[in-house]
Amino acid sequence: MSANNDTIQKTITVTVLLCLVCAVVVASAAVFLKPLQEKNKLLAKQESILKIAAIPFQPEAVSETFQTVTQKVVDLRSGKFTDEVSAASYDQRSAAKDGSTSIALDGAVDIASIKRRADFATVYLVENNGQIEKVILPVHGYGLWSTMYGFLALEGDTRTIVGFGFYDQGETPGLGGEVDNPKWTGIWPGKKVFDNDFNFKLQFPKTGADRNSPDYDHQIDSLAGATLTTRGVENLVKFWLGENGFGQFLANLRAGEA
Template sequence: MRQSNSYIVIYAAVLTIVCGGLLAMAAEGLKEKQQFNVALEQKKNILSTVINIEEGQDVNRLYEQRVKQFVVDFNGDVRSDVKPQDVNLSVEYKKPAKDRLLPVYEFVNESDSSKVDNVVLPVYGYGLWNDIWGFVALESDMNTIKGVKFDHKGETPGLGARIESDPELQARYQGKSIYEGDKLVSVTMMKGEGNDYSDDKHKVDGMSGATLTAKGVNNMLSDYLQSYERYLKKKKTNS
């Protein structure tokens, strides 16, 4: 039996409302778990810049024991009115550097929590196609890179996406220096791949076929390390 047009329209509308309601309920019910998983993943990324995370390790407990987190401004002053989890880097990135809120994660010594072994700094930028971001861990000298962890939203698979998927590429930054004397010069990923920059503290080997992504990483590091420079200088002075 052929149904009228009004019946089809009403049926489709009711079906849409019911399905939409069920999806909304499911999303709301899973919201807390999703937020927990996002926070856990960030903690893993922060910790992985300074130590190896073993399978089955209690990340939340380790993070609580070893990480002190806070926010500073461009002048390196602590902002006690803001928590790191409330800072949206994709929003802060679009602001002038002097107006940004800058989360800091200090990795403290296992036996002496008053001693900071490493400082982990979030970085944010733009690659070839979309946003890129990550964390840079520095040794206690506030100069030598302990490790990095990069991620991206839409870089080319197998090429620029290697900034996230290739541990060997991220390991190229270990031991490099962001200062040359008293001048902050950052670290530059060079064009091409297969070159040896072991004697240059400010250069790392690049990614074949991903020059624009490499430029995005370079700009991201330079931009955000300069944003944190006054905090780094204060930290060195206090140390």
Template sequence: MQQSNAYVITFSVVLTIVLGLLLSGTSEVLKPIQQKAEALDTKKQILGAVMPVEEIAAMKPDEIDAFYESRISSKVVNIDGEEVTEQDGATVTAESVDVGKNYKKDPADRLYPVFIFHEEGNADDAISYIFPVYGNGLWDNIWGFLALQTDVNTIEGVTFSHAGETPGLGARITSRDIQNRYVGKEIFDDSGNLVSVDMQKGEGRDYSGEDHMVDGLSGATITAVGVNKMLRNYLQNYQSYMDKIKEGNEVALK
């Protein structure tokens, strides 16, 4: 039996509304689960900058949460290295700062999270300082965490992630082999100037004797350049805070 145009239109509208409500409801139900998964992944990336990835992989989610709570303290600073605890009337925490959204702002207006890896049971005994970094790769955003030893110069470790770099090429920044190249490198030169660490063009050379260079990514020069810019830009933005640590005017946690 052929239905009238009015019936077909009404049915389509009602069906669209019902499906929209169902999708919206499902999204709301799944949102807390998704947020919890994202928070867990961020904790893994932070911890990955200061401990073997194999140890993290062996932990269950609740064990990662417990370890993070017992060994990581955090704060938020501005580009002048001053601690920020409130913005627009709301409490600010390092875990609540969306580094990706902040990246769209002028550097002077951004919030900069700092994560401090410390001895268990002693938040004042810092082992390393972990700084989020964010930038652009070849196709999309790249980001990561860089950990510095207490001299605020020597790299303890890094973790890198990406949204859409080429598999087998730029996407290799997520591999431990690439990330381990940064361990032990230094971000300041002998005169105290911030020079960061540069991934070189090409791959296969030995830079073990160079404090500020690491081997490159074959076939992924643009991604490597993006990593270099990302590290240099964010380390510059954290420099005022690092200077306070070196001058002894900053403690691990207030």
């Protein structure tokens, strides 16, 4: 009986020690790999911005090309640039979860279903001889299954779309997940988000954009079989270009008062 107990004790001891060793190995790997993971995450984000802004780049030179883009922080409460926080280190996602650096949104205005909006946002500018050629805005909002995070790039007129796309979304593959399909995002460039008086005008007809319609320049095809995801995209764009998002900033930009 004693010999049998010794065997059980040894088995338990070996199992516990093995678990401890595995835990140490996994924890160490996580610690050592975190800097590399963060670097790759940053590169992926920079690459997404360059693609959406239609800035040519070589895969091995993403960081170098991204240096041509100016990062600035906008105070969404005033619609003006601020140096209150650093563009290089500011994390808008984290700030939106902190009650001291964000505001809760009333359901009537929270059409993007984000619940809270951070006080600041990092925007990206492409400039030439002191003139803004493109402005890239971070946007996010809820689709059918997930909060979708992406960027909307506008020409310097703040009306014409340069590009649009998501770098993080969890919609249904083959349906709502088609928000990542180049065939769909390829429809966006050249479309107008505002009319001549800068009223939001972008539309998503279920039957597709109508070339014979006077609103054709404002129309984007809906995603087939993904009505709720399409509506989510429409709502998030409308929110972030409105008064509770970048609306005041864009107005200041047009007036030269940002």
